[in-house]
Amino acid sequence: MTDQGTEPDSTDVVVVGGGPSGCAAAVFTARYGLDTVVFDRGNAAFRRCAYLENYLGFPAGIGVDTFTALMHEHVAEVGADYVADMVVSVERPGDDAGGNASDADARRFVVRTQDDRRVEADYVVAAAWYDGDYLRGLDDDDAMFEEHDHHGEVHEHFDASYADDDGRTPVEGLYVAAPSGERNAQVGIAAGQGGHVARCLIEDRRRERGFPGDLARHYDWLRADTEFQGEWGDRDRWREWFESEVPDDADLDDERLAELRESYIDRAFDTRRTDHEVETAEPRGIRRLVEAIGTERVLDALPDEALADYLDGRELGGVEQ
Numbered sequence: 001m002t003d004q005g006t007e008p009d010s011t012d013v014v015v016v017g018g019g020p021s022g023c024a025a026a027v028f029t030a031r032y033g034l035d036t037v038v039f040d041r042g043n044a045a046f047r048r049c050a051y052l053e054n055y056l057g058f059p060a061g062i063g064v065d066t067f068t069a070l071m072h073e074h075v076a077e078v079g080a081d082y083v084a085d086m087v088v089s090v091e092r093p094g095d096d097a098g099g100n101a102s103d104a105d106a107r108r109f110v111v112r113t114q115d116d117r118r119v120e121a122d123y124v125v126a127a128a129w130y131d132g133d134y135l136r137g138l139d140d141d142d143a144m145f146e147e148h149d150h151h152g153e154v155h156e157h158f159d160a161s162y163a164d165d166d167g168r169t170p171v172e173g174l175y176v177a178a179p180s181g182e183r184n185a186q187v188g189i190a191a192g193q194g195g196h197v198a199r200c201l202i203e204d205r206r207r208e209r210g211f212p213g214d215l216a217r218h219y220d221w222l223r224a225d226t227e228f229q230g231e232w233g234d235r236d237r238w239r240e241w242f243e244s245e246v247p248d249d250a251d252l253d254d255e256r257l258a259e260l261r262e263s264y265i266d267r268a269f270d271t272r273r274t275d276h277e278v279e280t281a282e283p284r285g286i287r288r289l290v291e292a293i294g295t296e297r298v299l300d301a302l303p304d305e306a307l308a309d310y311l312d313g314r315e316l317g318g319v320e321q
């Protein structure tokens with residue numbers, strides 16, 4: 001967790017909720033290069049899960065605390081700030097500024113927390129499954145909330161259909177990864193939805209910056225070096241392809257189009273990984289897993305014979321050296 005005082009008071013993206021939906025969203029926005037802060041405190045569905053047996057890739061399941069630690073490590077690894085604090089309100093004061101604020105300022109959200117933090121952000125991703133109250137300042141209650149009869153008592157709930165399937169809402173810059181109805185009902189799907197909503201946010205941002213048509217879409221892919229061999233190793237071939245993808249009705253001057261094209265190609269080439277890079281990434285990945293899980297627990301999990309063989313091997317290795 002980041003110490004209070006060293007956190008930014010201004011960021012690109014605030015994610016409200018550090019469960020599976022929010023952490024997945026933060027991994028995508030931060031990897032794209034957007035400064036991202038995740039606030040996380042309050043009612044959590046995930047903490048009510050006894051043990052996670054159906055998340056792909058963990059054949060015998062994984063403990064909720066261990067999985068949570070891994071999610072938070074991942075958020076840290078991509079450079080996002082994780083802050084254990086609860087968001088109490090999100091507002092856009094620029095809406096009331098009567099046209100005095102510049103467009104960019106007027107669009108900024110002000111996020112306030114239980115521990116008196118105040119952070120300005122261009123985008124907010126709501127990812128708190130049980131909570132939408134903090135969003136009340138952004139639109140009419142009638143639009144965001146629905147009434148629900150529970151054993152004769154009327155309750156208000158954030159209306160999951162306020163956002164569309166991609167998490168976009170009528171409030172520009174506000175995205176909802178949770179609550180999003182049934183998509184939050186399983187951890188694997190909630191994580192997928194968080195990532196999807198973040199990709200839509202990134203696409204919208206790219207569109208605002210001028211990327212036309214499908215060129216605004218962003219794919220967080222890494223590609224083997226071999227994919228860049230032959231003609232696709234040549235930037236001119238990419239330039240030619242980019243130009244062919246620009247829709248006829250794109251309204252961009254040549255200079256801006258060239259800037260966008262070069263930044264598109266830079267990003268594409270950044271996804272290139274050599275065999276050597278992949279070979280060094282894998283042991284580092286395993287090491288980060290072991291660190292997050294804890295060396296003691298990993299050693300405890302080794303069958304006795306395997307541990308004895310390993311220690312013998314190390315001793316022999318020591319003698320030989």
Ligand SMILES: Cc1cc2nc3c(=O)[nH]c(=O)nc-3n(C[C@H](O)[C@H](O)[C@H](O)COP(=O)(O)OP(=O)(O)OC[C@H]3O[C@@H](n4cnc5c(N)ncnc54)[C@H](O)[C@@H]3O)c2cc1C
Nearest residue numbers: 017019020021041042044045046049087128129185186187
């Ligand atoms: C009893 C039970 C058992 C379950 N078992 C399974 C299972 O075995 N397998 C499975 O796939 N799914 C299971 N689920 C579902 C699973 O928990 C959800 O799919 C998943 O947790 C949804 O993730 P989320 O990030 O959308 O929401 P959450 O897990 O609820 O995460 C939201 C996060 O936001 C934080 N938060 C809330 N309000 C605020 C705020 N105002 N400001 C900042 N942070 C806030 C919370 O502290 C929390 O960490 C179970 C659910 C329950 C209730």
